[in-house]
Amino acid sequence: MANDVAVLGVGMHPWGKWGKPFVEYGVAAARSALDDAGISWRDVEFIAGGETIRNGYAGYVAGATFAQALGWTGVPVATTYAACAAGATAIDIARTRILAGLCDVALVVGADTTPKGFLAPTWGDNPSDPDWRRFRLLGATNPTYFALYARRRMELCGATEEDFARVKVKNSKHGLNNPNARYKKEYTVDEVLTSPMVSDPLRLLQICATSDGGAAVVLASMEYAKRHGVADPVRVSAVSTVTPTFPNTVIEMPNFSTDSAATVAQPELGFRDAIAAAAYEQAGLGPEDLSVAEVYDLSSALELDWYENIGLCKAGEAEKLIRDGDTTIGGRIPVNPSGGLACFGEAVPAQAIAQVCELVWQLRGQAEGRQVEGANVGLSINQGLFGHGSSVIVTR
Amino acid sequence: MTVPAIDGWFTDSALLGTRCGSCGSYFFPPERAFCRNPACGSAELEETELSSTGKVWSFSVNHYDAPAPFTGKAPYAVVAVELTEEQIVVLGQLSATSDPSALKIGDEVSLVVEELSEGSEEVVWKWRTT
Numbered sequence: 001m002a003n004d005v006a007v008l009g010v011g012m013h014p015w016g017k018w019g020k021p022f023v024e025y026g027v028a029a030a031r032s033a034l035d036d037a038g039i040s041w042r043d044v045e046f047i048a049g050g051e052t053i054r055n056g057y058a059g060y061v062a063g064a065t066f067a068q069a070l071g072w073t074g075v076p077v078a079t080t081y082a083a084c085a086a087g088a089t090a091i092d093i094a095r096t097r098i099l100a101g102l103c104d105v106a107l108v109v110g111a112d113t114t115p116k117g118f119l120a121p122t123w124g125d126n127p128s129d130p131d132w133r134r135f136r137l138l139g140a141t142n143p144t145y146f147a148l149y150a151r152r153r154m155e156l157c158g159a160t161e162e163d164f165a166r167v168k169v170k171n172s173k174h175g176l177n178n179p180n181a182r183y184k185k186e187y188t189v190d191e192v193l194t195s196p197m198v199s200d201p202l203r204l205l206q207i208c209a210t211s212d213g214g215a216a217v218v219l220a221s222m223e224y225a226k227r228h229g230v231a232d233p234v235r236v237s238a239v240s241t242v243t244p245t246f247p248n249t250v251i252e253m254p255n256f257s258t259d260s261a262a263t264v265a266q267p268e269l270g271f272r273d274a275i276a277a278a279a280y281e282q283a284g285l286g287p288e289d290l291s292v293a294e295v296y297d298l299s300s301a302l303e304l305d306w307y308e309n310i311g312l313c314k315a316g317e318a319e320k321l322i323r324d325g326d327t328t329i330g331g332r333i334p335v336n337p338s339g340g341l342a343c344f345g346e347a348v349p350a351q352a353i354a355q356v357c358e359l360v361w362q363l364r365g366q367a368e369g370r371q372v373e374g375a376n377v378g379l380s381i382n383q384g385l386f387g388h389g390s391s392v393i394v395t396r
Numbered sequence: 397m398t399v400p401a402i403d404g405w406f407t408d409s410a411l412l413g414t415r416c417g418s419c420g421s422y423f424f425p426p427e428r429a430f431c432r433n434p435a436c437g438s439a440e441l442e443e444t445e446l447s448s449t450g451k452v453w454s455f456s457v458n459h460y461d462a463p464a465p466f467t468g469k470a471p472y473a474v475v476a477v478e479l480t481e482e483q484i485v486v487l488g489q490l491s492a493t494s495d496p497s498a499l500k501i502g503d504e505v506s507l508v509v510e511e512l513s514e515g516s517e518e519v520v521w522k523w524r525t526t
Contacts, residue, residue, distance in 0.1 A: 120463035127402070132465060137401055137512070137520050138487055139462035144474050147456030155454075155501045200457040246434050247421075251453075251476050251485050260422040261483040264433055 003282070005098045006225035006233035007394065008105070008218040009037025010357040015182040015213035015344045019113070022055050025214030025350070026062070026111030027069045033107070033216035038228070041070045044218075045103035048094045049079045050086035050110030050349030053122050062349065063090075066109045076103075084296065085241065085384030086110060087215070087352030088392060092239040094219050104224040110349035111214030118142070119210060134254045143207045143299070145253045147199035150301035154201065157316040159304060164206050165192035166322045167300035168342050174329060175339020177369025180354070182211050183343045192300075206300040211345030215353035217360070234363045236356075238282035238393040244271040253385050272309040275389035276381055280311075283393040287311030290333060291375040292362050294355040296382030297340045307335065310381055329372055337362060337370045352390050355380035363396040398511070401518040408509055410445035411486065411521055417442055422482040446486070448507040449526070450477040453485045457496045468513035471496070475523045477505055491524035499525065 011032025013025040026049075034041055049063030058065045063079035080089040087110045094106035118141045121132040134140045153159045169189055175181040187205060195205040225233045244252075245267040247259030252271075269277055280286055287310060295306035304318035312333055313321055321327050327335040338344070338358040341351070359378030361367040381391040405425055406412055413424040416431040417440030423432065424446060431438045453476040461470050473490035490496055491508050505523040512518040 118460075118463050121465070125465065133402065134487075135462055136465040136467075138474055138489055139458060139466040139468055139472055140474050140487060141458065141462045144456050144458060144462075148454040148474075148476050151456065151501065152454040197459045200459065202456075246432060249483075249485070251487065256487050257424045258485040259432070262422055262481070263416075263420040264435070 003099060004222060004235040004237050005095050006220045006222055006230065006235055007360050008039065008220045008225060008228065008230065008233065009033040009035070010360045011036055011216050012180045012354055012357055013111070013214035014180045015211045015347060018212045020212070022052055022059060022111040022113040022212070022214070023065055023069050025212060026066045026109045026216070029111065029214035029216040030066060030070060030107060030109045033218050037218040039105065039218065042073055044073070044075055044105060044107045046094060046097050046106040047075050047077050048090040048106065048108045049077070050090045050353065051079050051081035052112045052349050053081070054115065055113055062109070082241070082388040082390070083384035083386060084346070084348055084382050085352060085388035085390035086349040088239060088390035089241050089388070091217065091219070091236070091353065091356065091392060092241050095236055095239055098219060098221050105218065105220040107216060107218055108353060109214070109216040110353045112347040112349055113212045114210035114347065131254045134256065140254070141199065142253060143199040143202055145251070146207065146299035146302055147202045148251060149305060150201050150299060153301055153304060157319060159301065159319050161193060161201055162189055163304065163319045163322055164202070164300045165189040167297065167303045168192045168205055170322065170328050171297065171336050171340040171342035174337050174370055175343025178339050178343065181339045181343040182345050202299050202301065208298050208341035209345030211347045213344070213347035213350050213354065215350040215357050217353060217356055232396065234360045234394050234396045236392060237285070237395045238279040238391070240275050240279035240282065240389050240391040242274055242278045242389040243387045245274065252387070271389070272305065272383060275383065275391050276310045278389070279379065279391035279393050283395065285377060285393065289377045290379055292337060292359065292372045292378045293333065293335045294338060294340070294358055294378070294380040295335055297336060297342055298346070300342065303335065303340070306381060310379060329370060334372045337367060337372055352380065352382055355382070356392050356394065359394045363394055398517055398519045401512045401520040406509065406521045407445065410448045410507060413444055413446045413482070414441040415444045416440065422446070422484055424484060424486055447479045447481050449504060450479040452476070452499060452501050452503045452505055453478045454501060455490065455496070455499055467516060473499070475499070475505065477523055489520070489522045491522045494525040
């Protein structure tokens with residue numbers, strides 16, 4: 001496709017709670033991706049960083065922070081912030097510069113160091129911040145919103161707590177052999193269902209943790225890849241960064257309400273559906289072409305929503321997919337072979353990049369111990385706070 | 397003496413939203429500057445009381461305290477309520493007087509103004525089962 005760019009290299013720093021500065025994870029991931037690409041940092045013509053908001057000023061200007069740590073080379077820089085979608089927007093700006101002919105090879109890096117427990121408002125005692133207000137007035141933690149969707153799914157689609165547990169069980173098995181995963185322990189449905197209730201109906205083992213970690217990709221023009229001796233690289237064929245369409249009628253973090261549909265009809269596609277639709281349209285592909293997907297399982301219940309949003313099944317049929325093992329490695333369409341957020345926890349600006357790293361390893365046949373056989377089209381998807389779509393399609 | 401936990405969002409008996417004088421869209425929290433309907437964008441936004449009853453769209457009972465600035469204690473419930481006329485879903489805590497274990501999606505609830513958390517001087521809107 002005319003709008004493809006090559007993925008020359010991918011790299012990660014393992015997820016965990018290491019307590020080191022985020023810069024170290026980012027630089028480790030970047031060096032690993034550069035090694036994988038077989039190029040030097042001095043060859044890089046553009047760097048894009050995913051911003052972290054919990055690590056002071058250095059995090060706000062993450063792109064420059066990584067560039068300085070790698071050694072100033074004069075390379076042009078951009079830093080993007082889009083909450084959980086920050087990594088995808090960083091990938092998109094790098095890809096766009098390559099496609100515009102402004103550079104041939106770009107490095108994209110995201111990394112985070114996270115505090116323990118619930119993510120809390122970042123900017124201190126600031127009543128003008130909507131994020132502050134939802135904690136103050138409602139006590140609406142992130143898992144509260146995940147729980148609203150989960151209960152809705154139980155009501156409308158007949159999902160059970162066991163179905164949500166099955167997602168965790170599957171992902172815990174997938175992640176066992178992933179060297180970058182934080183949690184490498186296989187769980188049973190029983191263990192999940194006896195873990196502490198956090199935000200009813202979601203239990204501790206059905207909600208993703210916050211983690212430290214770093215991920216990086218090296219992108220290049222197809223011409224550059226060819227000159228570099230890579231004739232058949234994994235390609236980025238689509239990046240979707242769409243916003244919702246008014247009226248957005250699903251309550252979303254950190255909002256107090258939906259848009260009103262009193263005078264304007266609801267859009268044909270809801271926000272999450274629209275994120276996937278835009279990616280498919282760009283790539284000229286459809287759900288039937290997918291071999292593997294990495295979806296954002298902030299909660300195990302949310303993974304089931306994503307099955308429908310990316311068109312693996314019709315609305316209300318995701319429970320059947322998980323019950324039948326369709327989304328397990330070896331099944332019809334494996335989802336989260338990396339182990340997903342269930343095994344990683346979330347390192348916000350790194351996570352969307354990590355999803356792409358996993359898909360690239362899958363398409364190269366290098367996902368040892370978790371390989372989806374013959375994978376040639378992969379899709380990642382997630383959604384950032386305040387209306388940020390994030391989906392990447394890679395092909396080979 | 398009680399004070400609202402946030403100014404201009406509710407009265408003693410209703411949520412305060414705004415309605416666009418041009419296209420009719422409702423907004424909560426009140427949008428004061430411009431209508432957010434992309435086909436409109438009018439600056440004629442009028443304050444209006446929203447319906448004080450609605451139907452439960454979904455809810456969750458939290459078993460751990462939320463971090464500061466939350467001042468309440470678990471368990472507490474958060475309810476998403478669908479207002480029919482405005483076609484909007486609004487969040488709120490469940491009233492301390494309602495039993496979350498009896499709550500179901502589709503139940504009718506009504507607005508009440510209560511203390512933000514036990515012993516607080518601040519008050520906030522909550523939803524109560526009817």
